[in-house]
Amino acid sequence: MTRKAKTVSVINWKGGVGKTTLTYHLAVGLQHLSRDQLEPLAYKNMPPKVLLVDADAQCNLCISCLTAEQFEHMIYRDKAGTLKDLIKHFLENERPPVDVHDYILPSCVRSGNDEVYTNIDLLPSHPDLIYTDMNIAVYSRPNFRKQLLGSDLYKFQLLDNILNTVKHEYDFIFIDCPPNLNYVTQNALYASDCYLIPTIPDKLSSYGILSIIHKVNDLNQMFRSAVKGYTDTKLVGIVLNQIREYGNKPKDTQAYIINILKSMFHTEIFENYLTYGDGIPKASAFGYPVFALARSHPNSEKQSQCVKNITFEFVTYSHHLRFA
Template sequence: MKKQAKVISVINWKGGVGKTTLTHHLAAGLQHISADEFEGFLGHRSLPKVLLVDADAQCNLSISCLTPERFAEMVYDSPTTIGTLKELFEQFLQNEQSTINVEQYILKACVKSGNDKVYDHIDLLPSHEDLIYTDMNIAVYSRPNFDQKLIGADIYKFQILNNILNAVKNQYDFILIDCPPNLNYVTQNALYASDFYLIPTIPDRLSSYGLSSITHKVRSLNDLFRSAAKMYKETKLIGIVLNQIREYGGKPKDTQDNIISTLKELFPTDIFEHYLTHGDGISRASAHSCPVFAFPHSNYTKQIDGVINITREFLNKLGDGVVV
């Protein structure tokens, strides 16, 4: 069966809620689901191929995969620096039929799975700090002789990432995009390119406050994109994943539990049943630029199990009901 990746954006306008953590660990979690669980969903028993796309100028996902030192050397210091998403945006902004080879910008098998080992099926399209200027470049850029009506004339500015990913979609089962904490052009490009989106959040009042605005805005963008591009398909919400849950007696502490109850009233079918608990397993693993699976410790089984359960629920919420 020919592959056609499902593209998922991980978004939240607020920073520090776990976007990079969820993106990084969901890719790893997909490597730890059994072949039996995958067979019905993907049509094959082999491990899924995952492309991580770092669309945030903070470059946290790239650093989480490569280490800060290796990332800096590869992107800034090496005599033969690697290409990044920034350069691809620049190329495809000027010409959506660019002949540039997107594969050359993808780092193969760069996520650590253990000592001197990597996940063979996870690749990375890295970011660049100068991606922060890309939004301004997109805003002021105008293609010559682009004589369509107003909305049609501008729609190419939202299709750049989609055109980039179309070049490699048939090589992956999943493409996970770590979005910046804003709704500028790069994030809107990610949403245009995506089949689905995930919202991570922390159950405190400030972090939870803007969730409704995210879902409302995505619906508005769906309407806008659909009116401008006949082939556009709606980007659907998979769900909302809770992070940094502090437990007492096997359940969230009362202050967080009250907020979770409120969120479930507002989003009755969208809150993931499983969540990531507070603890130093993921944070310690992140400090070593690896997912928690690659940093085994008896005290971290709670967070490892949390990632696995979120991954299974993620697959179920995609609609195929593969994992029971």
């Protein structure tokens, strides 16, 4: 069956708000949704096929999938290809002679007991990706003929061109973006159908959400005016993370911030949220998603259910968004 992946950027200018946690666990959460939940939404591949793209030089998504030791061995000793290398190839050549499949790590998320999620693949990052923005900025293709946005339009299309070679093989592509709006993030937004904003409900973490939305709207307008057939990258919603509960409800201090956010963003705030607790950190220490400990650790069980609720809300709402 021919697939056409729904591509999703997970973004926030702030660090430590749960971008990687959300990206990673959405991919895993899709593997745990039931057929009854997915079939009415026309997801006939059970479970959905997912590609994770680590676009952050901090490489936290790679470490979540592979562990730090395996990841460092892979890039420094095995010299495995990464997103950094792909961007370089596509930057220097309009049609580079490379196969994107050679850079994708198949079935790399462990589910526990030496088993893996066979439907989740990873396009890894590299710490040197931090220099890629500078390389994109200073690079200029010789004899480049396109004039839209000057001669630099291709600098925003690199990731889109990379993903278009494999998009038909997946149902979802999740991009874990860096905490900035440099070229790599703008590439991710150009390539995406929609985006998610994770945040913690405190004053400093939630500050700037409006700025993100306005900037994405500005980019949509710029790309739309430059590229015939470009479709806007739409906001799916804002996902709250690290919610401390009392009586199965957010504690008063966080509830106050949540109410302010809901008054500002209305329906954009997800009804479901990820609770605070040691379930995810404990699972992460073993190199697993939170589901691996759900049967043996009470907080992992609760956070696993939170992930499933957020994932189902995401697929339900994103299914009804119009991307054309």
